[in-house]
Amino acid sequence: MTNNLTRRDWLIGGSALAGTMLVSKMAAAQTVPAANLNPTPENPIRAGFNENVYGHSLKAKKVMVKAAETAHLYDFFGQRVLNKVISEMENLPGDHIAIENGSTPFLEKAAFACAIKQGKVLTSNPTYSSTPGTAKQLGLEVIAVPVDEDMGIDLEAMRAAMTDEVKLVYLCNPNNPIPSIIEKNALREFCIEMSKRALVLIDEAYYEYVDNPDFASMKDLVTDYPNIIICRTASKIHGFAGVRIGFAFAHPDTLRLITGPFNLSLSNVAVAGAIESYQDIEYQNFIKQKNRESMDILENMFEELGVRYVKSNSNFAFFDAGRPSTEVAEALKERGILSGRPFPPFTNWVRMSTVKPEEMQYVVDVYKQLFA
Amino acid sequence: MTTNLTRRQWLAGTTTAAASSLLLSGVKASAQTFMAPNVNPTAENPIRAHLNENTYGQSLKARKAIADAADDAHKYAFEDIFKLIGLMAKLQDIPKEYVGIGAGSTEFLEKAAVFNALDGGDLLLPTPTYGDIGRFSRALGSNLIEVPVGDDMAINLEAMRRAMTKNVKLIYLCNPNNPIPTIIEKNALKEFCNEFSPQATILIDEAYFEYVDNPNYESMIGLVKENKNIIVTRTASKIHAFAGTRIGVCFAHPDIIKRMFSLFANTLNLSAMRGAYASYQDFEYQNFLKQKNKECQKIIYKMLDDMGLEYKESNANFLFFNAGRPSSEVAETMKKHHILTGREFKPFTNWVRLSLSKPEEMQLFADIYKREFG
Ligand SMILES: Cc1ncc(COP(=O)(O)O)c(C=O)c1O
Numbered sequence A: 001m002t003n004n005l006t007r008r009d010w011l012i013g014g015s016a017l018a019g020t021m022l023v024s025k026m027a028a029a030q031t032v033p034a035a036n037l038n039p040t041p042e043n044p045i046r047a048g049f050n051e052n053v054y055g056h057s058l059k060a061k062k063v064m065v066k067a068a069e070t071a072h073l074y075d076f077f078g079q080r081v082l083n084k085v086i087s088e089m090e091n092l093p094g095d096h097i098a099i100e101n102g103s104t105p106f107l108e109k110a111a112f113a114c115a116i117k118q119g120k121v122l123t124s125n126p127t128y129s130s131t132p133g134t135a136k137q138l139g140l141e142v143i144a145v146p147v148d149e150d151m152g153i154d155l156e157a158m159r160a161a162m163t164d165e166v167k168l169v170y171l172c173n174p175n176n177p178i179p180s181i182i183e184k185n186a187l188r189e190f191c192i193e194m195s196k197r198a199l200v201l202i203d204e205a206y207y208e209y210v211d212n213p214d215f216a217s218m219k220d221l222v223t224d225y226p227n228i229i230i231c232r233t234a235s236k237i238h239g240f241a242g243v244r245i246g247f248a249f250a251h252p253d254t255l256r257l258i259t260g261p262f263n264l265s266l267s268n269v270a271v272a273g274a275i276e277s278y279q280d281i282e283y284q285n286f287i288k289q290k291n292r293e294s295m296d297i298l299e300n301m302f303e304e305l306g307v308r309y310v311k312s313n314s315n316f317a318f319f320d321a322g323r324p325s326t327e328v329a330e331a332l333k334e335r336g337i338l339s340g341r342p343f344p345p346f347t348n349w350v351r352m353s354t355v356k357p358e359e360m361q362y363v364v365d366v367y368k369q370l371f372a
Numbered sequence B: 001m002t003t004n005l006t007r008r009q010w011l012a013g014t015t016t017a018a019a020s021s022l023l024l025s026g027v028k029a030s031a032q033t034f035m036a037p038n039v040n041p042t043a044e045n046p047i048r049a050h051l052n053e054n055t056y057g058q059s060l061k062a063r064k065a066i067a068d069a070a071d072d073a074h075k076y077a078f079e080d081i082f083k084l085i086g087l088m089a090k091l092q093d094i095p096k097e098y099v100g101i102g103a104g105s106t107e108f109l110e111k112a113a114v115f116n117a118l119d120g121g122d123l124l125l126p127t128p129t130y131g132d133i134g135r136f137s138r139a140l141g142s143n144l145i146e147v148p149v150g151d152d153m154a155i156n157l158e159a160m161r162r163a164m165t166k167n168v169k170l171i172y173l174c175n176p177n178n179p180i181p182t183i184i185e186k187n188a189l190k191e192f193c194n195e196f197s198p199q200a201t202i203l204i205d206e207a208y209f210e211y212v213d214n215p216n217y218e219s220m221i222g223l224v225k226e227n228k229n230i231i232v233t234r235t236a237s238k239i240h241a242f243a244g245t246r247i248g249v250c251f252a253h254p255d256i257i258k259r260m261f262s263l264f265a266n267t268l269n270l271s272a273m274r275g276a277y278a279s280y281q282d283f284e285y286q287n288f289l290k291q292k293n294k295e296c297q298k299i300i301y302k303m304l305d306d307m308g309l310e311y312k313e314s315n316a317n318f319l320f321f322n323a324g325r326p327s328s329e330v331a332e333t334m335k336k337h338h339i340l341t342g343r344e345f346k347p348f349t350n351w352v353r354l355s356l357s358k359p360e361e362m363q364l365f366a367d368i369y370k371r372e373f374g
């Protein structure tokens, strides 16, 4: 199947499905699969939250509509099926995999686990704020090591900042808001070394988007090193941000620290959808390709305007707008385009999530009009 | 709209999608368990009287809201939680800073256990009771002080008072209790809460709150409003039939709420929130279920009275009765007839927990039970 065909499938399939739903919102049926080229403040282009604006795999969507019919029952069986799917896909033992409502619960509970040991958290700055933010709320000290001159996570500086009081090391790879990656061999060595002294959590939320020979998932470390945790999420390439499925890979004893006694807390609908979505490779390839197309549009603009940016390994870009990002965000918002919030200390840098290529082109045109 | 009409509507809406969906979602049950009474249970499609679910399924208004939400579910749901918090605050007449929403009430039980472990406290709780908070506390290394229920099988506040120590920083009270559907007398409970909440956080799990129809019962949400160190948890899993959808609500002082929820905890399912928003406003649906629950209770009470079996009057959507033989034996026998009953609850190994599913199904249970054990 060619990509063109795939996309046409999307557009057709999207509206057909919506029509059969209990009550369909025709407006939504069109805006979800099709590009939004007349954005307004009420119906904006959402380039602010690193979501997958294409929505779910149709296969997942179909199953979820049906699973809603049994959403009044507790279901433990579906979780086991999902566990098995991921276990086979990732080549990890099933007892090394936990499922939650997105990866956030794991990121938060890792901070809790650190707090119980009254430890400090070591991380980079800037990075995704869930773990360090929760730790701060719990009154823990967070050692946030600035990124290096290339804006990559600085493992050397982190190593130097490591102390015996640190009980949790949080690394986001690819990082967010800076879509950089950590070189795989250096990272592996760092994880093994640090795991002798603390829990090491690698947040691989954007894993599926990476296309870089220097990148590797650290998932295979979890069978040998009980202090290493890998987090993944269905919120990004699978479009499950509002559905909520995430994974942690770790030794069963470590998983017990960051999950409940047994997980009652999963939505049947989400579980059923994830089972389909993770097996829908064609859909994931389609999203990756669309992401690449959109990223090319953005990066071409950066080149054309001579704007400094970090090569993206993810579904968002980070660039130096040469003016406060809040100013950019406000001007874009007036034209119905949402972009990322400020990320100090990079207050002149803008995080822009990819949207559909047609929408991305629209964003670029508006940006040039405003700021070129 | 009369209840009969409502019920007919229910039945009408059922058959189509249900059969295939149950298989797809992995729940080993099928069309019959969904809304229409299952009077011909099979091994694949048993009567589910074991997990205190609401087998009528969700309010039609909730289902519509959930279906409508599907097209938005790839987005992070930032605003919906505030809408739902606002609704809960309004329904309970409490400021919205006192409200938290979770993926089921299990989330609050876990968080309370974590905070207690952080504070290095012991957990005081009755036994038997709902086990989640105890299990999680144990996994975190906390010490548990378990106080057996009284001779009346109700939670024994006097004994708990005596068992209280300085190290206890969290007290768990499930009201109505589970697996024994007793309640704690409201004035005694208030007094207990007032006495100990300065020293420990008291979590009152009111999962079955909506089913209670007893003048001696009162929700402790009033004490939350008085800024006591109390967490009241509720769930949409029971009367709202959200067990597999996941919405829970907790009420507590804003400081506790803040501690429980970090700034951007995007852990809630968008369609679940929209569904709950509709369901909590669908009073007709809730009344329908309460009435059905009463009908179920009557049928089983009659059976138990006929057979001279001991039981506790139920304040929830399940019964607890003394079968005079191991509950495991009852479970096995009833399973042969494709009726699932509750697991064993020590030390009451001769007592059976029976979830009240639908009157027609309960009548079938009663008929078979009498035949087998009468
Ligand atoms: C690095 C990173 N981790 C985790 C998350 C949150 O993911 P989830 O939706 O799985 O809770 C995000 C979302 O933006 C993220 O960027």
Ligand SMILES: Cc1ncc(COP(=O)(O)O)c(C=O)c1O
Pocket: A264, A265, B051, B052, B103, B104, B105, B106, B107, B130, B174, B177, B178, B205, B207, B208, B234, B235, B236, B237, B243, B247, B248
């Ligand atoms: C007393 C009690 N609390 C909490 C729960 C779990 O509820 P939820 O589905 O809201 O997580 C149950 C479920 O059986 C229960 O009986």
